[in-house]
Amino acid sequence: MGTHAVVFDLDGVLIDSEPVWEEVRRGYVAESGGRWLPDTQERLMGMSTEEWAAYLAEDLLDGPSAEDVAYEVIDRMRRRYAQEVPLLPGAVDAVRRMAEPFTLGLNSSSPRALIDLVLGEIGVASLFRATVSTEEVDQGKPAPDGYLTVAAQLDVPPVRCAAIEDSSNGLRSAHAAGMRVIAVPRPHYPPADEALALAAYTAADLDAVTPGLVTKILAAA
Structure with a gap:
């Protein structure tokens, strides 16, 4: 075949991993003083790193760049996976x-x-x-x-x-x-x-x- x-x-x-992604992103947004919308998780599923980082930075947060958002969230995900996949x-x-x-x-x-x-x-x-x-x-x-x-x-x-x-x-x-x-x-x-x-x-x-x-x-x- x-x-x-x-x-x-x-x-x-x-x-x-979706619950982990949601927990990590929600936590980051909350710590950064942002807002998590009712449809946020559904919208995020399938987005590329560039797309979801821009969405968080521009629609949910006020301050960090998309590059900073991506770096911080991916680093948190890497640390979670290093503990347990x-x-x-x-x-x-x-x-x-x-x-x-x-x-x-x-x-x-x-x-x-x-x-x-x-x-x-x-x-x-x-x-x-x-x-x-x-x-x-x-x-x-x-x-x-x-x-x-x-x-x-x-x-x-x-x-x-x-x-x-x-x-x-x-x-x-x-x-x-x-x-x-x-x-x-x-x-x-x-x-x-x-x-x-x-x-x-x-x-x-x-x-x-x-x-x-x-x-x-x-x-x-």
């Missing part, structure tokens, strides 16, 4: 299971430093042929840039790629890239109904994502 690929998201798919159940097994018949890629909204840290800590870095951070493309999710870049680096057409996503913007991004999408929603951050409808299959958890399922979904493309 070398001409087919599986592209994982990181946050919310392999690691339960919030690995989701079945994540490592799912990566290893998919790596046997498929080429693997990863497209994440996390900065490069955190992607490399997490994949190294959980021992699966060598299984991914290509990893892309939205720092490295023009637009973050829901734009398709990251997924298109991963497919190009893997030398696999998007239509022959299955993406595994959890968030509304992630689902939109992978679908816009022309990939078949498997949704593995997180209960505390459920995707919008219209975004979930873009998925070819919705799985209850990573254990339900098998090579047979991916093969079936890709064959229907």
Whole structure:
């Protein structure tokens, strides 16, 4: 199956990081005298580092530059991951299971430093042929840039790629890239109904994502 690929998201798919991101960003905004809006967390999901740092600096805070915001938040996240990676159940097994018949890629909204840290800590870095951070493309999710870049680096057409996503913007991004999408929603951050409808299959958890399922979904493309 070398001409087919599986592209994982990181946050919310392999690691339960959205609560950590929210806690860290909320804490930073509060300490800096800013305001956290009701829709802030939903808006942040899928943004690139440049995008969310600018949003925090310009819309929620009054004073720090986007560069200062990004540095401080990422440093706090790095320290949290150094203590413990919030690995989701079945994540490592799912990566290893998919790596046997498929080429693997990863497209994440996390900065490069955190992607490399997490994949190294959980021992699966060598299984991914290509990893892309939205720092490295023009637009973050829901734009398709990251997924298109991963497919190009893997030398696999998007239509022959299955993406595994959890968030509304992630689902939109992978679908816009022309990939078949498997949704593995997180209960505390459920995707919008219209975004979930873009998925070819919705799985209850990573254990339900098998090579047979991916093969079936890709064959229907």
